[in-house]
Amino acid sequence: MINIDWNSVLNQLLYDAHAPLLFNNGFFVYFLVAFILCYYLFRKNYKHRAVVLTLFSLYFFYKASGAFVGIVIISAFFNYGISNLIFKAKKKGVKGFFLFCSVVVNLGVLFYFKYTNFFIDLINNFSVLKFDPLHILLPIGISFFTFENLSYTIDVYRGEIEPEKGIVNYLLFLSFFPKLVMGPIVRAKDFIPQLKKEYFVSDSDFSRGFYLIVTGLIKKLIISDYISVNLVNYVFDGPNLHNGMECLVALYGYAIVIYCDFSGYSDVAIGISKWMGITIPPNFMSPYQSKSVSEFWRRWHISLSSWLRDYLYISMGGNRKGKFRTNLNLFLTMLIGGFWHGASWNFIIWGALHGIGLGLNKLWTTLFGKIKILPTVVTNFIFAVITFHFVCFCWIFFKASNLDTALQFIHQIVYQFTFDGAYEYVENYKFVIIMIAIGYLIHLIPDSFPEKVIERQKRFPLVYYVIVMMGFIALYSFFKSAEPVMPIYLQF
């Protein structure tokens, strides 16, 4: 019979820096069961329900990031307080002052945790003064909840919303566990009102939630993880060890990895939220189908791009100050957006490249937008291919650990491209290549297909959902044990 180690059970309840809580931890299953039972038990009273959800979310945060849970609590109190001060202040100058305080404090905390060492490094490179880098750990989700705080106080300042009266709701808005680690970035004005509604899951919500959770997990835990571990990670770490063809395939692989990883997580977050009766708008919409860079940003990480548009681009003047300023604002928005992703020059370059891409996109549309030579299908295809490759090129900077590695990666593709050894390559990586192909096929499925599945699924009995979920678990367990594909380090 089973023999439970109760010490291990207790240890499981505590934060473990080596195994932070994620959706695919075994512990998450217990967490979810306990949560959903409590949530259902307190479904009648939205205040109680919010308290349950907040406590579980804070616990999730604790299991994912340890003592940093204190930061999200302090941050919630601070922004809750200052947003009320902004709201109550009569004079615009006073409102502006409080908003300024909010921006400085929120960005200051983010800056400290995320960018201190980057700037220490910068100072060390350009000055005689030398500082030792600090040992600073990054609290999980800080980039996301900082932006959520900012959008909230800015909305209050702009008079678009009234500050939330209950601190619990605000704390929940910040710490809501499904979107805590990797977003999407939600807006208080969309999120908090839903907390006060009845816990209602329609047929469509149930089916959609299930579809998003299962496909999201497949994308993240099977497709993305498999390609990452068995090809992408090691090619990007040592591009010099791989020829141009290998680097190029790894790049196409990474395009799928980043999409499946990020959108998969978002989908799971959106799906779980659906099952709680909370709707979070889609965060990704087949971005590699885009026919221009600006369309890409309407389909990729939508919650971030719309945040940047509403709170950064528009705050800088948007397109209201002439063509030059519009392009400059666009460029700066993308540059800062790039830097938001991580404290390195590579992210700044990545953002700048997208900024330039958007500028060129606008110029092209202005100059040639109305000229039609080829049939629309053909031009759409050509533009989609160009956009996809531009995005892939930018991914090199996003993924490479430093500028040298990124440049080496490009060098390999340009100067070390060869099909020599292609046979051995395909032989060794056949399953990885198949997985990449599946990733692209999934991506090319028309948006109407999931809608049809969700609609049809609504009528299926519970047993169908149980079987599919068990099928997914079996598939996941298989891939977790899949024999790793080792690099072959082609030489000839």
Next chain:
Amino acid sequence: MNNSRKVVILILVVTIIQLSLSVFSNQFIAYYPYFKNVNLLSDILVKEKSKKGFPKKKHSSTANSIGDLPMNDFDAYEKKGTLVRFNADTVSPALQKFNEKLIALSEGKNVKIRIAWFGDSQIEGDFITQDIRELLQNYFGQQKGVGYVPITSVSSDFRKTAKVFATGDVSADNFKKQDHNAGLFFSGYSFYSNNLDIDFRDNVKKGSTQITQKWLLYGKGDSISVKINDSVRKYPANKEFNRLLVGSGVSNKAKFMVSSKHTPIFGLSSEPSSGIVLDNFSFRGISGVELKKINSNLLAELSQSGYYDLIVFQYGVNLMFKPNDTNYDYYYRGMRPVLQKFKNNMPNTEFLLFSCSDRAFNYDGTWKTAIGIDSLIQTQARLAYDNDIPFYNFYKSIGGNGTIVKWADSTVQYANKDYIHFNFRGAKAVAKTIYTAIINDYNKALKLKKANKPIVTQKTVAPKPMEAKPVVKETITKKIDTPKTDKPKPDTSKPSEVKSTTPKETIQKTTVKKADSL
């Protein structure tokens, strides 16, 4: 209809099924072994003591097949941070003649010490060796130079310490593809061209007044034609190893043209007139067995001229290409003749055998050190022991089990995510570790020298019990990899004697454009 209850039921039903399967997992796993990855109880059950694992000393498939080992001297292979010579003596250095020359160099004598450093892709792009070279050259006299550089290689673009801009039609032989009859150099390459235009740069930082010699290295053939400063001359190529001084001065560059259709060009060497020269011989994907392709006559010639003082073999990670391999007998059988060939043909040279470094595999979703690594290291140590070659436990010295996983997964990475290769940061760190072991060995020699005791001793390990191996095994070994025709030339020098430290210099002081016969 409100499906909130359906959500709860679905989650509960799936969890209950999964939990039930977990309770009966012992039975269920027989039907679906992958279930162990999703066993909900695996983290909270009382764990039985694992019966798996490979006890370091008792296990060894090789031990069983090759003969039980005397565990006293041999045990020394497990020592970390030091070069071992497999004997109880902890006072004498593992490297002897090499350390004598280092001492001579540190005393300001005009000595050149040359090290050949064999390795696989771990040292590609001069990784690790560039840092060891720098550390050694800084410690012993500040005379700099990159040493050997091939005409071209898969890592030429990546290598920072030297650049060769070679234009012209070049064909190359190498360990994996050989079209010409002439032999390969230590790099595993030979180049042929009618019109090779070479622009060479040694990027190792040196003092502005230091003179470096730039040599063209080539093998046996008809002759080569070299054009330097508009003057074309032919040079004989009647030895297995020839070199031509193509430049000497404070410049770190050399520019010339070479035509060598039938004579193998080995590469270039940029070096100080005295001091330490460390040649990087990386070849991707090999295990060392490939070195059998190097001609015995070349080895003998290099030995007679005292070209190399020390040869390091740093291999191993390519042998662990399957996660569950634990038997490396085949490697013993393949590598032993290679080491014997080198030792027999190069009596004036010392050797040092490295164990493999750490390599990890994904075992059921978790990256862990290869389970066969202890067995491989024991096999490598046995190769060293049986051939009386000093050994360095590279794996233990850099941290042992779990090191590569820790280095690849840390926020500031020291290794790549293939869990094999060190990145520039990790390469620097391991170079420091290796350098420290070399200096520790040197300090032992220095102590003996100060105490007026001899550094070079007679062989302390007389006939080793391990050499009395089953006859059958020997037969197999010979079948697999006996050198074909090359027999070692009569050895006129005594291996155990101190080698003169001067002849090399007299050879090197030749005039430009004169073939340097060794």
